[in-house]
Amino acid sequence: MSTLTQGRKAYAERRWPDAVGQYTEADQAEGLPASDVEQLATSLILTGGAAEGVDLLARAHLSYLADGDYPAAARCAVWTGMNLIMQGEPARSAGWMARAHRIVEDLPEPCRFEGLLLVPAGLGALYSGDGAAAAKAFTRAADLGRARGDADSAALGVLGLGQAKIMLGDLDDGLALLDEAMVAVTVGEISPVPAGIIYCAVIETCHLAFDLRRAHEWTRALDKWCDAQPNLVAFSGQCQMHRAALYRLHGAWSEAIAAAKTAQDLAFRGDRMATYGGFYEQGEIQRLRGDFDAAEASYRHAQETGFPPQPGLALLRLAQGKPEQAQTLLRQTMAGIDPGYRRLMLAARVEIELAAGDSDAARTAMKELAALCATIDMPMLHALAEQAQATVLTHDGDPAAALVLLRRAWSRWLSLDAPFEAACCRALLASLCAVLGDEESARLEREAARATFAELGAAPALAGLTPDSVPARANDAIRPAAHPHTAHPHAAHDADTTVAGALTARETEVVQLVSAGLTNRDIAVELFISEKTVARHLSNIFTKLGLTSRAAATAYAYQHGLV
Template sequence: MTAETGIDQGRSAFREHRWTDAFENFRDADLRGGLPAPDLDRLAVSEILTGNITAGLDTLTRAHEEYLVVGDVVGAARCAAWMGMELMNVGEPARAGGWFARGQRLADELAEPDAVQGFLLVPVGLGKLYSGDPAGALETFSQAAEYGRNFQDKDLSALALLGTGQATLMLGHPDEGLRMFDEVMVAVTAGEVSAIPSGIIYCAVIGNCHLAFDLERALQWTVALDRWCNARPDMVAFSGQCQSHRAEIFRLHGAWAEAMEAAAAAQGRSTRGDPQALYGGFYQQGEVQRLTGALDAADGSYREAARSGYEPQPGLALLLLARGEAQQAQVMLRRAAGVADVATRRNLLPALVEIELAASDLEAARRGADELESFARECPMPMVRAVADQAAGAVRLAEGDPAGASAALRHAWKLWLELGVPYEAARCRILTGRACRALGDEPSALMDFEAAHAEFLELGAAPAAAGAASLMREGADDGAKSPLSPRETEVLRLVASGEGNRAIAADLYLSEKTVARHISNIFLKLGLSSRAAATRYAFEHGLAE
């Protein structure tokens, strides 16, 4: 095959999004006789998308130099801009800054305005966005958008609109920001935007939808991203971020085994060419581990997530709370919320209210709940309303207003059910049960506790199930229903007598595997972690001879 044939086949594969074929054909043509600058550019994109980031950056450098050789300053400046953005993506800000400076110097040499000058504004806007200046970022992205319109550059227009939406969201205007995300996604899903900007936009929009508590939008765009990635099976870039978004959706909807699988897939892709998946892959894994009671494993996952440069919050603070370190959790999350932009702070508020209540700072909890209520009035989406009502109910309960708490909590519970978020729905049932108990309605309280306990057991949320079981026992009389089945009670009695699994199996005509499963269920339902603790429980509750 001649170099010319390889170039033609590479261009064809590139147009059809067959990145591996494009890479192989361009590489072979390059070895046979070299590539012109635009095809070096295409080879670099193909390498980056298939996970060969180092090779892609080297090729992009060659493309930049080739553009300079042939006198194409615009092409060289555009390569410099993309080099900077890719280096930022892999965590090399110093090298990225050098390439941005080179691109800007070349753009300044142009006799006439060009779209590349708008591209070089995008990293400037991102710098302002992530340094806490969303107003400055909004102005910069608006300037970039003007270049996109003037030069009819769809990639630039889309990236500028994405940045404008992010800045608008961070300034505390979620409805307006979300409308901008919908608009930019129209261009992406219509195929108007090239591959790398499309991937950037997909992942950023989904992440910001979660930040704005818009679960329905996040779900819709995650499904769209999944389809987009599946249509490009050899694409590594962005596929890991897709898996981390899937992990978050699975976790919220109670499919925790599937969430762990998706998180593991994201972690794998993060080392194969999608480094931005590192945070989400480990953070979502840590969240499931925390909720299931694997606290040491969760701590390790959060630490891995932190290697990305992003704080693993509010998960890490909630982990401290689960370990009984309420004061430290309070200090940690107050600090994180105090330096966060408006959108990120709102995302931290539900956990902050929970921690303030655990730390017995009722005034601070009330301020957090009021802030969520203000957000819900401004942006009355179901998930925002649910977190605001849940926080309000928890605070009212602590303030001694169980009747007011019950009304807010019932509404929050209904919204969580409609959203398909079972863990939070069950947490609302626990709070509602406590309100009923405070009002003297013990039968209703027990029904709420039992329903929450069953849901926690189904999810595998061991700490929450143990808490529900404890509440059930608090109000139970001697004849009240035990959380254990008759068979589990029988197994517990034999455990307390000192028998091992083999002896218990022989006594009850069961397999050792079945006995082990019963003991695991007993530990989960009662919040126990050892046979000694189970024995103590059995004697305390009159179950041992």
């Protein structure tokens, strides 16, 4: 088998380092045709050699022109421009996009890859907050891709249209379009680079829509996609960044730190898009643990990417006893940020404005957060809104009304398997019960919160947990957060909190995975939780169902139609 043939085989099997080695050897020996140069470029980009890969894409473009294959030359020009955007070189990117447009315009026949030309325009409109213009561009890209048989432009168009619809408030249609784009990826219709782009964009958009179920599902799918491609660098760092966010959300803070550090390493090796998330997520855990100097450094590293590390940095200032600085930081950021990211900061805004003494601003942010629930019907958003309302009502001196909302929020965090947020609710519940004269309930809530804070290592929250002064954080789940506790005696669970009788939704998932033969470690990886949390879930399951073994739990799952 010739070296060139081995390179093509390695590329087809997605063994990217082998493809780079074989193609490079063949190129040095006898040169490569344009299509193989393009595949060598792609292999380099995927293994972290973005700069060299872009240079080879330019070479492939020129080779296609020399061969008279103008549509392929246009495609190469577009992807050269797209990769330059990801490398932070907008001027060079614009030049390559202009070249691609000129080639397509000069063709006597319709170009198969014309839809790709509309993707950058759609992205520009999306990033500037013009959802209508973005929807128009991406619709055209998808239509051209389907009509002319280019799966990449069709899928990227569907992805962008979904993002635009979510921006415009059409959540259900937008999320359905994201799922449609992902189907094209998972069935293998899409080229490697656009497939990675779609994975990461879908997960990010799910977080912006507070859709944790989809975020979990597609992060796990991305995880498996990356694992199936040895030595993949591009997109792998972003995968670890998303893993870190989910681990943090579910209280697996050590695992979150490990994933964040892996994301940073992969960012250094070439996946630049993972830089922000790798450092931001690390900073979040450091802040929650009380390591403020380390958190400061992590947030500063994240800020070097050009995106503000908020609300984390503002919450750090609040934790340092500087509410006015926190207020200024968050106000400045929210004044000029994309609406999708702005809404992730509203809960923190409520807390910070109250701490800084501006109750009117806090109330305005709380109302904006509550209004979002009418268009984004997601448990996490409802929990944040209810917790924010309870915090404002507590400040306004209405503990009875705050108590009702806070119990509802606690129930939602419980169903989302969010230990820190649930504990914060219980801490504030303790304070409210004490104000209302229910000292026994106050003691029970305070002890439950203290146990969770201690287990997580949440030193600042633990230190603030006193009978008369309790932290009320309705925001640490944010950014783009989660571990069940014993049921509150007065809490009314949401309809979706329990299934199969006594089991919560998370416990049902654990039973299903046990019945599939997964170990505790496998289950922890699948659900982005710690092994300790898996063991606790199993203990709760065995107690609730009167079982004593995994085999008995498996039998229960089959008898009750859970698998």
